[in-house]
Amino acid sequence: LEVTGAPIFSEEKRWKGVVLVFHDITELKHLEQMRKDFVANVSHELKTPITSIRGFSETLLDGAMKDEKMLEQFLHIILRESGRLQSLIQDLLELSKVEREDFNMNVEEIDVQRLLNDLLPIVKQHADKKQVQLSAFIEGVTIIQGDSSRLKQVFMNLLTNAINYSEENGKVGIHFQESKDYVTVSITDNGVGIPEEEVPRIFERFYRVDKARSRNSGGTGLGLAIVKHIVEAHHGTVRVESVIDKGTSFHVEIPKKFTEN
Numbered sequence: 001l002e003v004t005g006a007p008i009f010s011e012e013k014r015w016k017g018v019v020l021v022f023h024d025i026t027e028l029k030h031l032e033q034m035r036k037d038f039v040a041n042v043s044h045e046l047k048t049p050i051t052s053i054r055g056f057s058e059t060l061l062d063g064a065m066k067d068e069k070m071l072e073q074f075l076h077i078i079l080r081e082s083g084r085l086q087s088l089i090q091d092l093l094e095l096s097k098v099e100r101e102d103f104n105m106n107v108e109e110i111d112v113q114r115l116l117n118d119l120l121p122i123v124k125q126h127a128d129k130k131q132v133q134l135s136a137f138i139e140g141v142t143i144i145q146g147d148s149s150r151l152k153q154v155f156m157n158l159l160t161n162a163i164n165y166s167e168e169n170g171k172v173g174i175h176f177q178e179s180k181d182y183v184t185v186s187i188t189d190n191g192v193g194i195p196e197e198e199v200p201r202i203f204e205r206f207y208r209v210d211k212a213r214s215r216n217s218g219g220t221g222l223g224l225a226i227v228k229h230i231v232e233a234h235h236g237t238v239r240v241e242s243v244i245d246k247g248t249s250f251h252v253e254i255p256k257k258f259t260e261n
């Protein structure tokens, strides 16, 4: 609470009292703290790969590159870490766009099933690498209004997560449902699950339940924050159901008709 005060005087300059104004600055303080945390997080996330790239390059130049095995191993690390920087910067740029209330949506008529089917070959590659089985139940044609490249990104992020947070031989399913005014796409895995008390926080920027697992699988911690903003820009909702060690479902519901704000 912030308090400011001022005396008040009558016309004859006689003191009559004081006015006290109470400002509730909890919300402002909270926003300021979130901004500071965000800057600290970004700096930390950028620093880690850069330190690693510098360290391994220096070691190579100091003589390690004479050993061919080491040369190859270190170059792989440098490539991986610079890839991580690239994903982080891409996600940061995308997030800063979609966080703006007036961000530019490119709305057109989209065939949802086709959009999902277009993603399958890319997702399948990733699933095969992790030996995760992918099954899609997306028959038919349904036309909705939306930003197709942004919706692709939503489903891509959710599918990548479903695969990353699955164990080997896990199963990931994509289901499609429609009602008169809405379409719902559900992405279900039988992976590690999310503790109930952490579910409300996973859409926050850089919030991760298991930091090591997220980083090892190339996660930036920004995927779900981006998902939430894009779905909300379509006036839709994301619902999460999760049971620890049993699996997780994300249900994305989007109105068929797009309405401007």
Ligand code: ADP
Residues within 6 Å of the ligand: 157, 161, 162, 165, 189, 191, 192, 193, 194, 202, 203, 207, 208, 209, 210, 214, 215, 218, 219, 220, 221, 222, 223, 224, 225, 248
């Ligand atoms: P990340 O890049 O870390 O995956 P996200 O924003 O996409 O970042 O997700 C935030 C966190 O939510 C993840 O770090 C993970 O802990 C949790 N999470 C997301 N999807 C799933 C899932 N399908 N199963 C289990 N945990 C998940």
